[in-house]
Amino acid sequence: xxxxxxxxxxxxxxxxxxxxxxxxxxxxxxxxxxxxxxxxxxxxxxxxxxxxxxxxxxxxxxxxxxxxxxxxxxxxxxxxxxxxxxxxxxxxxxxxxxxxxxxxxxxxxxxxxxxxxxxxxxxxxxxxxxxxxxxxxxxxxxxxxxxxxxxxxxxxxxxxxxxxxxxxxxxxxxxxxxxxxxxxxxxxxxxxxxxxxxxxxxxxxxxxxxxxxxxxxxxxxxxxxxxxxxxxxxxxxxxxxxxxxxxxxxxxxxxxxxxxxxxxxxxxxxxxxxxxxxxxxxxxxxxxxxxxxxxxxxxxxxxxxxxxxxxxxxxxxxxxxxxxxxxxxxxxxxxxxxxxxxxxxxxxxxxxxxxxxxxxxxxxx
Amino acid sequence: xxxxxxxxxxxxxxxxxxxxxxxxxxxxxxxxxxxxxxxxxxxxxxxxxxxxxxxxxxxxxxxxxxxxxxxxxxxxxxxxxxxxxxxxxxxxxxxxxxxxxxxxxxxxxxxxxxxxxxxxxxxxxxxxxxxxxxxxxxxxxxxxxxxxxxxxxxxxxxxxxxxxxxxxxxxxxxxxxxxxxxxxxxxxxxxxxxxxxxxxxxxxxxxxxxxxxxxxxxxxxxxxxxxxxxxxxxxxxxxxxxxxxxxxxxxxxxxxxxxxxxxxxxxxxxxxxxxxxxxxxxxxxxxxxxxxxxxxxxxxxxxxxxxxxxxxxxxxxxxxxxxxxxxxxxxxxxxxxxxxxxxxxxxxxxxxxxxxxxxxxxxxx
Numbered sequence: 001x002x003x004x005x006x007x008x009x010x011x012x013x014x015x016x017x018x019x020x021x022x023x024x025x026x027x028x029x030x031x032x033x034x035x036x037x038x039x040x041x042x043x044x045x046x047x048x049x050x051x052x053x054x055x056x057x058x059x060x061x062x063x064x065x066x067x068x069x070x071x072x073x074x075x076x077x078x079x080x081x082x083x084x085x086x087x088x089x090x091x092x093x094x095x096x097x098x099x100x101x102x103x104x105x106x107x108x109x110x111x112x113x114x115x116x117x118x119x120x121x122x123x124x125x126x127x128x129x130x131x132x133x134x135x136x137x138x139x140x141x142x143x144x145x146x147x148x149x150x151x152x153x154x155x156x157x158x159x160x161x162x163x164x165x166x167x168x169x170x171x172x173x174x175x176x177x178x179x180x181x182x183x184x185x186x187x188x189x190x191x192x193x194x195x196x197x198x199x200x201x202x203x204x205x206x207x208x209x210x211x212x213x214x215x216x217x218x219x220x221x222x223x224x225x226x227x228x229x230x231x232x233x234x235x236x237x238x239x240x241x242x243x244x245x246x247x248x249x250x251x252x253x254x255x256x257x258x259x260x261x262x263x264x265x266x267x268x269x270x271x272x273x274x275x276x277x278x279x280x281x282x283x284x285x286x287x288x289x290x291x292x293x294x295x296x297x298x299x300x301x302x303x304x305x306x307x308x309x310x311x312x313x314x315x316x317x318x319x320x321x322x323x324x325x326x327x328x329x330x331x332x333x334x335x336x337x338x339x340x341x342x343x344x345x346x347x348x349x350x351x352x353x354x355x356x357x358x359x360x361x362x363x364x365x
Numbered sequence: 366x367x368x369x370x371x372x373x374x375x376x377x378x379x380x381x382x383x384x385x386x387x388x389x390x391x392x393x394x395x396x397x398x399x400x401x402x403x404x405x406x407x408x409x410x411x412x413x414x415x416x417x418x419x420x421x422x423x424x425x426x427x428x429x430x431x432x433x434x435x436x437x438x439x440x441x442x443x444x445x446x447x448x449x450x451x452x453x454x455x456x457x458x459x460x461x462x463x464x465x466x467x468x469x470x471x472x473x474x475x476x477x478x479x480x481x482x483x484x485x486x487x488x489x490x491x492x493x494x495x496x497x498x499x500x501x502x503x504x505x506x507x508x509x510x511x512x513x514x515x516x517x518x519x520x521x522x523x524x525x526x527x528x529x530x531x532x533x534x535x536x537x538x539x540x541x542x543x544x545x546x547x548x549x550x551x552x553x554x555x556x557x558x559x560x561x562x563x564x565x566x567x568x569x570x571x572x573x574x575x576x577x578x579x580x581x582x583x584x585x586x587x588x589x590x591x592x593x594x595x596x597x598x599x600x601x602x603x604x605x606x607x608x609x610x611x612x613x614x615x616x617x618x619x620x621x622x623x624x625x626x627x628x629x630x631x632x633x634x635x636x637x638x639x640x641x642x643x644x645x646x647x648x649x650x651x652x653x654x655x656x657x658x659x660x661x662x663x664x665x666x667x668x669x670x671x672x673x674x675x676x677x678x679x680x681x682x683x684x685x686x687x688x689x690x691x692x693x694x695x696x697x698x699x700x701x702x703x704x705x706x707x708x709x710x711x712x713x714x715x716x717x718x719x720x721x722x723x724x725x726x727x728x729x730x
Contacts, residue, residue: 038667057655061695062566077657078674102472107465108491110472126473173545180538185570186555201427205550290422292442295404302403309443 003132004030004051004068010128011099012048018089019046019099019125020113025299026101027053029133031068034227035059041081041109044069045089054085086116099125130304134296135318140228141342141349144298144320147188147230148340148351150223154179155234155354158193158219162238163364168193168206171217179223188222188229188301199235199334213239213363216249216333222301229301231322232352233338236359248285248327248335249358255279255325256337256356259293263323263341263348269311276325277309285327294322297340319343320351368497369395369416369433375493376464377413383454384411384464384490385478390664391466392418394498396433399592400424406446406474409434410454419450451481464490495669499661500683505593506707506714509663509685512595513705513716515588519544520599520719523558523584527603528729533558533571536582544588553587553594553666564600564699578604578728581614581698587666594666597717598689598703604728613650613692613700614723620644620690621702621721624658628688628706628713634676641690642674650692659687662705684708685716 001009007030011019021027021044028034030051035042037056045052050070055063060074073088075081089095095117100110102124113122136144154175161174171193179187194204195211199218211217215238222231235249259276273293280289292308297320305313307321324338339350366374372395376384386392386409393399395416400407402421410417417436420428425439438453440446454460460482465475467489478487501509519540526539536558544552558571564583576582580603587596600614624641638658645654657673662685670678672686689703704715 058566076655077671100472102476105472107467107470107472107475108489110475111467124473169545169548169550173542176545177538177542180534180541183534183573185534190551201423208548290441306442 002068004046006132007129008046008048010125011046014097014099014123016097016099016123016125017047017095018117018120020044020105021046021101022109023101023104026104026129026133028227028299029129031066033063033066033069035062040077041075041085043081043085045085047089052088054081054088082112082116095120098122101129102126133298134304135316136298136320136342137318140298141318141320143226143228144230144340144342145351147223147225147228148232149353150179150182150184150225151221151230151232152352152354153182154191154221154223155219155232155352158217158221159236159359159361162211162217162361164213165210167208167210168195168198169208172206175221184223184225186224188224188231192218192220194218194334195238197329197331197333199336200328200330200332201334204334211238214241215239216241216245216335218334218336220336220338227299229297229299230351231297231301231338231340232354233324233326233336234354234356234359235335235337236361238361239363240360241358245333245335246358248329248333251280251283251285252325252327252335252337253356253358255289256323256339259323259325260339260341260348260350263315263343265315265317265343265345267315269305269307269313269315270309272307272315272323273309273311276323280325280327285329288327288329289325290328291326294324294338296321315343317343317345323348367433369411371497372494373411373413375490376411379462379464379488381462381464381488381490382412382460383482383485385409385470386411386466387474388466388469391469391494391498393592393664394494396431398428398431398434400427405442406440406450408446408450410450412454417453419446419453447477447481460485463487466494467491498663499669500681501663501685501707502683505663506683506685508591508593509595509705509707510716512588512590512593513597514718515544515547515549515590516586516595516597517717517719518547519556519586519588520584520597520717523586524601524724524726527576527582527726529578530575532573532575533560533563534573537571540586549588549590551589553589553596557583557585559583559699560603562694562696562698564701565693565695565697566699569699576603579606580604581606581610581700583699583701585701585703592664594662594664595716596662596666596687596703596705597719598691598701599719599721599724600700600702601724601726603726605725606723610698610700611723613694613698616645616648616650617690617692617700617702618721618723620654621688621704624688624690625704625706625713625715628680628708630680630682630708630710632680634670634672634678634680635674637672637680637688638674638676641688645690645692650694653692653694654690655693656691659689659703661686680708682708682710688713
């Protein structure tokens with residue numbers, strides 16, 4: 001059953017007479033049509049009988065080419081989309097219970113809906129949609145593999161670009177240039193390339209720091225392919241690393257591999273986090289692993305589930321998420337290793353294939 | 366008075382005992398600290414006595430370096446930020462009226478706040494913040510001029526890159542590469558380069574269409590500089606344009622220049638839109654100008670005010686917005702010309718200086 005049909009079945013079960021969706025990722029998930037309307041209203045209105053899209057005039061023609069949408073209503077900038085909304089669903093009768101995505105809908109629009117339908121009650125469909133989206137189909141996983149393949153290619157380009165004195169920002173520029181030439185339209189997030197102890201800030205921003213021999217280089221990047229994201233982190237050594245850096249790397253690698261090997265249907269997200277965290281903690285660096293182990297991904301690079309301490313969600317076949325332990329020591333280094341993967345009956349099928357063993361690149365003066 | 370002090374004065378006037386802000390752009394506007402927390406909670410809690418930031422542990426050190434924030438509370442991924450929130454404001458006493466940004470706050474978080482403060486009433490501060498943000502300071506305008514200067518440079522790079530057979534996506538790659546080399550960390554939005562009639566879709570996506578002599582090329586792009594955005598559109602001719610294209614261009618140019626020349630304090634946003642729209646309509650192409658004339662910009666590339674038909678907001682000194690009329694004819698061409706500008710007592714001061722007269726570039730085989 002396709003996602004929209006499954007969702008309509010859920011609506012009937014829950015006696016939802018209307019669902020209002022304005023999260024562009026959800027609209028794309030249910031219909032195939034993706035558009036970022038910025039501050040304009042782009043809303044999918046689902047009733048038992050029809051699936052209507054309210055869309056800025058600019059996107060009307062494009063939206064009409066999607067079969068899953070029964071009716072497309074374009075509105076001009078000077079028109080009030082809420083008035084058109086009311087009109088377009090009026091003929092479908094009364095709505096007692098209206099479904100909303102409560103993790104995306106903003107208060108102003110919620111109040112608009114409440115004033116359009118003063119007698120209706122509202123119910124969140126967030127949890128149901130999360131549970132639908134979290135299990136990827138074979139088709140989605142194939143697309144995500146291709147996105148991962150392009151991320152491997154981006155890592156290769158980045159490693160090739162390293163030379164003494166190049167800046168973090170220049171390496172970012174080379175990677176994104178080569179990706180765009182390969183047809184990539186969008187990176188999953190701002191490409192991160194951090195040298196030496198600059199990588200100790202796990203959310204650091206690439207700048208004009210120049211590369212020196214003996215430094216580690218942290219790459220964290222991904223691309224969007226056919227609407228789906230990839231996300232990978234590798235930390236490589238530019239020239240011979242110190243014994244201390246090698247030791248830290250081997251701890252993170254062991255944590256990453258152990259958690260990834262533990263992936264199987266039935267284990268909980270919290271148990272996966274613990275598998276990695278225990279190794280880092282027993283090595284004496286528990287305080288330097290300052291974030292969760294991972295996050296789900298799909299159309300969005302951060303989705304449900306959260307792979308974090310204490311999360312009791314059981315892992316299921318078809319879930320896709322990251323495993324990305326790290327150690328960050330201010331003034332010394334930041335090391336993170338990340339694969340994203342799909343869960344199969346047999347365990348983890350990673351989307352990225354770049355080796356996780358420590359790569360020592362030759363120094364290029 | 367700095368924005369935070371002005372906002373606190375407003376809170377006192379409105380007897381708001383607490384304001385909850387989780388829009389990263391607003392947090393940056395009020396404190397200088399910017400971070401995109403993705404799905405994590407990043408919240409500014411303002412009371413009469415203190416300004417507290419609740420921040421993911423990863424960002425704690427960075428946040429502490431901002432003087433406007435009195436107290437920074439970092440939370441780990443396994444901790445519940447809402448429990449910490451409740452604790453951190455508990456000692457400040459009872460809260461009767463809590464301010465929220467109703468155009469940003471999502472329903473789930475709104476319900477969280479309601480359950481933490483069951484006796485409080487909630488009031489939107491969106492409109493006040495919009496009115497504060499819409500008038501840019503001299504310092505903000507200087508930064509936006511620099512962002513505009515970089516956008517001019519990006520246009521120059523893009524025009525230089527044009528040659529017969531190059532694809533739209535390749536031109537995008539060259540532009541973004543050169544911008545990153547200049548230290549630009551982020552474009553304001555996905556760079557748009559569209560050839561010939563492909564530009565007739567005003568929100569088209571660059572692809573592998575190859576450039577041919579005699580086609581128009583539409584560039585719509587901008588960069589983020591020190592947290593502020595730029596946005597510019599130029600449509601140039603690659604080789605000699607047909608008389609029809611020249612005619613269409615001259616209509617759009619006349620509309621753009623007329624509206625820009627009409628900018629002055631006191632005119633309404635709707636009157637500016639009408640000034641441009643009238644020229645296009647009288648030339649017989651009114652149905653082909655399918656969007657509003659412009660939009661405000663600042664930290665975000667689309668902000669208040671909306672420069673659209675019927676909008677009665679009076680233009681004031683210090684407002685910054687785009688003037689971007691266009692004509693889009695399927696199968697023929699899409700032409701748009703856009704400057705963003707600051708309103709001064711004397712009229713419009715545009716951020717971009719690239720000529721708006723039709724540029725005819727030599728064909729490079």
